[in-house]
Amino acid sequence: MLVGIPLDQSNNTVKPKECASEMSAYIVEVAETRCKRSFAKVFNYFAPRLRSYALKQMGNEALAMELVQDTMSNVWQKAHLFNAEKGSPSTWIFTIARNIRFDMLRKLQNRKEDVCSDDLWPILCEQTADANEASLDQQVTLEQIGYMFESLPVKQKAVIEAIYIDGKSQQEVADELTIPLGTVKSRTRLALQRLKGMLHDND
Template identity: 45%
Template sequence: MEDDDTQDLSICLVKIGNARDKVAFATLFKWFAPKIIRFGIKTFNNEASAKELLQETMTKVWKKAHTYDETKGKASTWVYTVMRNVSFDMLRKIQSNKEDTISDDIWPMLDSDENNNEEAYPDHLMSRTMSDHVEQLPDNQQQVIKGVYFNELSQEQLAKQLDIPVGTVKSRLRLALAKLKQYIGEDS
């Protein structure tokens, strides 16, 4: 880059900062766009992210041009610093999204067969106690409690699964909850 080009870029940046000069911004954009795209493709390994880097960088240049001080450095250094910071933000965002995906992969999903099993809830404070209380219920009431609360089935779904009327599911559920309330105690 020649000194004239460096001076022209600084003048453009000052004009953008002071007067929101669109012609100066177009000049700056035309100069930096291919360089930022090239850097973005090298960094992110895809053109879409490179274009996003260009857009974010130049948006920040437009918004923050008033903070540029030509006595402290070249315009190109200032723009590349903005670009570098934007690319770090994008990389952090990408890394964060990868970590979200990884967390989905490492947490096991419980199958409905496992939901009937008290080991499926080892981390719950009351799970052991609650499972003991549920086990004291008659079988038909256990089925309803486990279906509605552990397997999160609607009463209609459970009635269909057990091949009984919805009213029977509701009655069994009401009786089971009353017994559990007695087992656990009024205060709990």
């Protein structure tokens, strides 16, 4: 499989600065000539480091290796997006790994948020999301609420007004109107149901 491409660990002892320019050169080589030998240098240097970062972040060997693989795949496929003037190879690869981790975690937690790493850190993206017309209904204005409020039966309106506008407790309202507490509660419930119904009809 890997005939002629030695997977040695010799890069581990190289000083960071020299290493950065050396790695930069390899990545550029990968971008320009798809050179597997150059990619092997980058891969051998970063894969174990990525694994140790990923293990700390994900706490799981399988996920850590998935993160290593996804990150290095991106380095291989998108090497042309690396720009040595903007930062070191370490920084670039770190940001790729960070983004993949961010999206992996969201997926693991089953959170289908519309916030993905490409929006936050567009280091590898040139594509923009499709413009899907999201139409949110449930739009009501204060005026409409006021109108709906006016249309409530008088008794319900009095209770709602006392509780929600004057901020009185249900007991206070009961005392004031000399009606049982249970009646205040049921009028409140009925009124809110009615308002809810009107809000839905409004859609």
